[in-house]
Structures are given as C-alpha cells and as structure tokens.
Amino acid sequence: MGYQKEYKEKLTTAEAVAGMVQSGEGIKLGYFTAKPVVLIQEVAKRHEELKDVLFVACSTAPPVPEVIQYKESFDWQDWHWSALTRILANYYDNIVYAPITYHMCCEFVRDQTVNLGKQTDWVWQQVGPMDKNGYFNFGPINSESITSFEVAKRRVVEVNKNMPRCLGGNQESVHISQVDFIVEAPDDQMLFAAPEIPEPTEVEDQIAKHLVEFIHDGSCLQLGIGGLPNALGHVIKKTDLKDLGIHSEMFVDAYIDMIDSGQANGSKKNIDRYKAAYTFAVGTQRLYDWMNDNTNLASYSVDYVNDPRIIAQLDNMISINQCMQVDLYTQISAESTGTRQITGHGGMTDFILGAQWSEGGKSFICLPSTHTNKDGEMTSRIVPTFERGTCTTVSRHLVDYIATEYGVRKMKAQNQWVRTERIIEIAHPDFRDDLVKQANELKIWTRTNKID
Numbered sequence: 485m486g487y488q489k490e491y492k493e494k495l496t497t498a499e500a501v502a503g504m505v506q507s508g509e510g511i512k513l514g515y516f517t518a519k520p521v522v523l524i525q526e527v528a529k530r531h532e533e534l535k536d537v538l539f540v541a542c543s544t545a546p547p548v549p550e551v552i553q554y555k556e557s558f559d560w561q562d563w564h565w566s567a568l569t570r571i572l573a574n575y576y577d578n579i580v581y582a583p584i585t586y587h588m589c590c591e592f593v594r595d596q597t598v599n600l601g602k603q604t605d606w607v608w609q610q611v612g613p614m615d616k617n618g619y620f621n622f623g624p625i626n627s628e629s630i631t632s633f634e635v636a637k638r639r640v641v642e643v644n645k646n647m648p649r650c651l652g653g654n655q656e657s658v659h660i661s662q663v664d665f666i667v668e669a670p671d672d673q674m675l676f677a678a679p680e681i682p683e684p685t686e687v688e689d690q691i692a693k694h695l696v697e698f699i700h701d702g703s704c705l706q707l708g709i710g711g712l713p714n715a716l717g718h719v720i721k722k723t724d725l726k727d728l729g730i731h732s733e734m735f736v737d738a739y740i741d742m743i744d745s746g747q748a749n750g751s752k753k754n755i756d757r758y759k760a761a762y763t764f765a766v767g768t769q770r771l772y773d774w775m776n777d778n779t780n781l782a783s784y785s786v787d788y789v790n791d792p793r794i795i796a797q798l799d800n801m802i803s804i805n806q807c808m809q810v811d812l813y814t815q816i817s818a819e820s821t822g823t824r825q826i827t828g829h830g831g832m833t834d835f836i837l838g839a840q841w842s843e844g845g846k847s848f849i850c851l852p853s854t855h856t857n858k859d860g861e862m863t864s865r866i867v868p869t870f871e872r873g874t875c876t877t878v879s880r881h882l883v884d885y886i887a888t889e890y891g892v893r894k895m896k897a898q899n900q901w902v903r904t905e906r907i908i909e910i911a912h913p914d915f916r917d918d919l920v921k922q923a924n925e926l927k928i929w930t931r932t933n934k935i936d
Contacts, residue, residue, distance in 0.1 A: 487618040487660050494666045501640055501665050502526035505606070507535040512593070512632045514609030515542035515563075516766055517675040518625035520642040523608050523667060524549045531557040540582075540604075542627070543828070544569045545676040545766070552576050563589070564828030565819075573825065586733065586831035587790035590628040594635055607636035610669070611658065612647035619657040623647040623675070624735070624765035624775060626783045630655040633662045640665045646674050648776035653761065653784040677769040681737050684715030687852045690889040692719040695804060698846060698885075698892070702752035704729035704798045706835050708805035709766075712850055713738040716804065720747060729753040730760035731798055733790055733831040735781070737767045743780055754797050756782055763789040790831040795838025796845075803839035803847045805832050807877065809865050810886060812923050814895050814903045816849055816878035823873035836882050840896070847884035848892070853912040864915040866907055868922035886910065901930040 505527055513519050528550035534557045542563040551558040555578035562569045563582050573579045611620035620641050622629045633639050641663050692715040707713035717738030728748040730739055742748035750758045759782040788794055795801060807818035819827050839847040856862045884896045893906035908919045923929035
C-alpha cells in the first residue's frame with residue numbers, strides 16, 4: 485500500500501501548526517536532538533497572544549529554543565539539564581528542572597501523572613523521512629517517543645532529511661496513521677552534533693586505566709556522559725579484550741572503534757546477542773553517519789534499556805558513570821552545586837542497580853579528584869559534606885565502587901569508618917590531611933583517638 489496520498493493530506497506548514505496552539509496547553513517535545521526547530525520558531529512568533537504554554541523537553545540541545553525568551557508566555561521544563569539549559573537558566577526564570585528516574589519515563593507519560601496531571605495536548609518531534617511502509621524513524625532518539633504519540637491529543641512530526649535511520653530494537657519509529665500533521669524541515673537543517681572529541685586528559689586516561697583492570701572478556705559495558713567514555717575507549721583499544729557487549733542508555737563515539745575493531749561483538753550477551761542496545765545517542769557527526777542503517781545496533785525504548793530488571797539479565801554488567809562530588813559519607817552529587825542546577829539524574833540509578841543485580845556485575849562512579857576554577861584555584865571534589873542545598877543524586881547505600889585518578893575503592897557493604905578511610909585514600913594528596921581532620925570532627929574516622 486502506498487502512503488503518499490495520506491502524506492500529502494497531512495502535510496502542512498510549521499506556521500499553520502503553531503497557529504493552532506492555545507494558551508494553557510502542554511507541548512511534549514522530542515528529547516535531546518529530536519527537539520523540533522521550525523515549529524518552535526513559529527510558535528515563538530505568537531508570544532504576544534499566548535499565555536501559560538508549557539514545553540516539556542529533555543537535555544535541551546542547540547539551537548536555542550526561541551520561546552524561552554518570552555517568559556510571560558512560555559515555560560520550559562527540562563528533565564535533564566544540558567550545558568545549554570544551564571546557560572539559559574542564568575538569564576531566564578521560566579526554566580524548571582524535573583527530577584525523574586529515566587526508566588520510568590514511559591510510565592509517567594502514559595498515565596499522564598506529570599505536572600499534576602496536565603494533559604499532553606501536543607507532541608512535536610523531529611523524525612527521519614517516511615519509508616515505503618509509512619514509518620517515520622526516530623533516528624538516534626528513541627527514549628519514550630512512541631509513548632508520547634500514543635497519548636498526545638495532536639501529534640506532529642518535523643521531517644528532517646538529515647536524520648540518520650537507526651534500526652530497532654523496537655519502538656524506533658512511528659507510523660503515519662499515528663501522526664496528525666507533517667511539517668518538513670529545511671533541507672539544510674542538521675541535528676546538533678558535538679565538536680570532534682578531544683584527546684582524553686591525563687586524569688581521564690588514568691581513571692580509565694584503573695577501570696579497565698575490572699573489565700574482562702565478555703563483560704557488558706554501559707558508559708555515561710563526559711570525557712571518560714572516550715578515554716576508556718582509547719585504553720580498551722590497546723588491550724586484547726574481546727567479546728565485549730554494549731547495553732547503554734546513551735550511545736557515544738567511544739563505542740564506534742570498539743565495535744569496528746571486533747572487540748565489542750556482543751557474542752556473550754544473555755539478551756540482544758550480537759547487538760549494541762541503547763535508547764538515545766548524542767555525539768559527533770561521525771557518530772550519526774556511522775549509526776545510519778547500522779545493523780550492529782538496536783534502538784529500544786527507555787523502559788526496556790534502562791529497566792534494572794532487564795540490565796540485571798546481562799551477566800558481568802559493568803556500569804560506569806561520572807559525578808561532580810563525593811562527600812566523606814560516600815554520598816554522590818551528580819546534578820547540582822548548592823541550589824544551582826547543573827545537569828540531572830537521568831538513568832544513573834537504573835544502571836547502578838541493574839549492574840549490581842547482574843551476575844558478576846559491578847557499578848563504578850568516577851570523578852577527577854580536584855577541580856580548578858577560572859582563577860586557577862584548585863579545590864577537592866571529595867568534600868567533608870556537601871554545600872547546603874546540594875542534591876544527593878545517589879544514596880551511599882547504593883554505591884558500589886568509586887574511582888578517581890588515584891585508584892578504585894569498593895564501598896558496598898563497608899561500614900562508615902572503612903568508607904571514610906577509602907574515599908580519603910583516593911583523594912588528591914594535597915587535601916588528604918584536611919579531610920582526615922574533618923572526618924575526625926564528624927566522628928567518622930577510625931583513628932579518632934590518635935588525632936590531637
């Protein structure tokens with residue numbers, strides 16, 4: 485059956501769709517790089533006549549959404565703050581963070597419990613061109629996309645001819661029968677692509693060298709965001725590791741060489757054998773080009789990839805995530821500094837739990853031991869206690885291993901005295917004595933009676 489007639493009937497302009505939006509409505513956007521561009525530009529032009537329109541996004545990617553500058557008309561909710569969200573929040577107070585555990589995202593959308601039950605009036609998402617069977621591919625952003633098309637009152641796709649076609653898995657596309665309006669993006673509209681990945685820093689390289697000692701043939705990997713995945717990819721290439729698997733919330737550039745070299749072939753995975761499973765990808769243009777029609781990959785919805793019960797089915801699961809600070813109680817801060825929102829929680833807990841439930845699995849939380857500010861002052865990322873207002877992203881009860889450039893220490897099932905000693909052991913040497921004194925004052929140091 486041909487779908488060109490239906491396509492032409494549903495084809496319209498971004499201006500026409502924007503003209504249908506009413507005050508008080510909620511618009512769910514495609515997450516990450518699937519955020520539409522021309523649709524947002526057009527509705528922003530109606531700022532003088534609209535009020536209380538809520539946009540729901542996740543990890544806002546460039547270009548800057550024009551609606552944010554009109555705070556009297558539009559509010560912007562972001563499930564996981566990107567660098568762009570963080571910058572915009574310095575200038576506009578109509579941006580709000582929404583904490584979630586990522587694998588539950590489909591559930592939130594489906595049962596309409598988000599935002600006190602405010603209905604999803606619209607879903608707007610960038611997609612690839614329709615195929616001969618009437619399907620629009622979600623490209624590198626699967627997440628909860630199809631769920632939004634199931635529940636939204638009006639459903640719009642912004643067709644981007646430059647969107648890579650990413651294979652499933654499942655729920656990687658939406659059929660034209662589930663779409664109300666089709667808008668075509670300009671031919672030169674590209675997905676946001678990160679700059680070329682820089683060489684790993686010396687600190688990242690050292691952390692990666694520590695971590696690779698815990699990876700063996702047949703391990704299944706999940707790498708979080710940041711420079712560390714790239715560093716680990718560099719280190720793994722220099723080893724004779726083989727038969728690695730990939731099951732990761734985020735697909736990153738570091739996986740390309742692992743797969744192309746044959747080191748990550750997925751042959752030992754308990755599920756999705758010979759496939760690298762993921763729910764979204766953000767990276768360079770090289771990554772998007774490589775992902776296009778790549779049969780090594782399997783795009784899945786987030787309620788599959790991030791479900792700890794699914795992750796736990798993979799033996800020897802190795803989960804590697806990064807954070808900003810750890811305190812002497814071994815609590816993890818990965819999303820805020822004081823009351824300033826920096827990023828988000830995402831699926832960190834999903835993979836921490838899933839990896840620890842996995843047979844032979846391990847979970848690692850990594851961070852450089854120090855931070856140097858713009859004035860050249862070096863501070864410790866391992867602190868006695870968090871600054872007031874800082875959110876605890878991961879409870880100490882869920883922490884398995886913590887790694888810095890000074891080593892890796894197991895925290896799971898250790899008492900507080902042991903945890904305190906171990907976290908100080910991998911702090912920067914310049915700060916260890918002071919941390920000991922602080923631990924003494926907090927009465928969480930085993931050698932209290934030996935300190936004056």
